[in-house]
Amino acid sequence: MALYSDKVMDHFLKPRNVGVIEDADGIGEVGNARCGDIMKIYLKIDDDIITDVKFETFGCASAIASSSMATELIKGQKVEDAMALTNKAVAEALDGLPDYKMHCSVLAEEAIQKALEDYQSKKSQEK
Numbered sequence: 001m002a003l004y005s006d007k008v009m010d011h012f013l014k015p016r017n018v019g020v021i022e023d024a025d026g027i028g029e030v031g032n033a034r035c036g037d038i039m040k041i042y043l044k045i046d047d048d049i050i051t052d053v054k055f056e057t058f059g060c061a062s063a064i065a066s067s068s069m070a071t072e073l074i075k076g077q078k079v080e081d082a083m084a085l086t087n088k089a090v091a092e093a094l095d096g097l098p099d100y101k102m103h104c105s106v107l108a109e110e111a112i113q114k115a116l117e118d119y120q121s122k123k124s125q126e127k
């Protein structure tokens with residue numbers, strides 16, 4: 001069996017939503033100390049709906065594929081639904097990741113959570 005599913009290869013070779021949102025409403029950056037990979041997620045949110053999402057990932061193929069898939073999964077979603085996104089759901093949407101690569105999908109879950117927390121803390125400061 002191939003190491004990576006066709007979906008992982010597709011999202012790695014043609015990642016969706018790569019880039020930066022200059023006036024993002026929430027930004028989350030996380031890293032994995034062991035492998036040194038870094039992921040940054042930018043969110044544009046209107047009325048508690050994620051209208052745009054971009055990412056920059058300096059990391060392995062699984063990390064790039066996970067960021068790409070995760071951004072696709074949360075685009076157009078409500079903040080509270082995006083909060084509930086798990087790394088397992090990201091890996092499943094990619095038709096699986098090798099066990100030793102599951103931590104790469106954790107980066108996507110954590111970066112999104114951090115960006116949503118950033119959005120929520122900015123919002124509460126506006127009040």
Ligand code: FES
Nearest residue numbers: 035037060063104
């Ligand atoms: Fe570090 Fe994949 S090896 S995120």
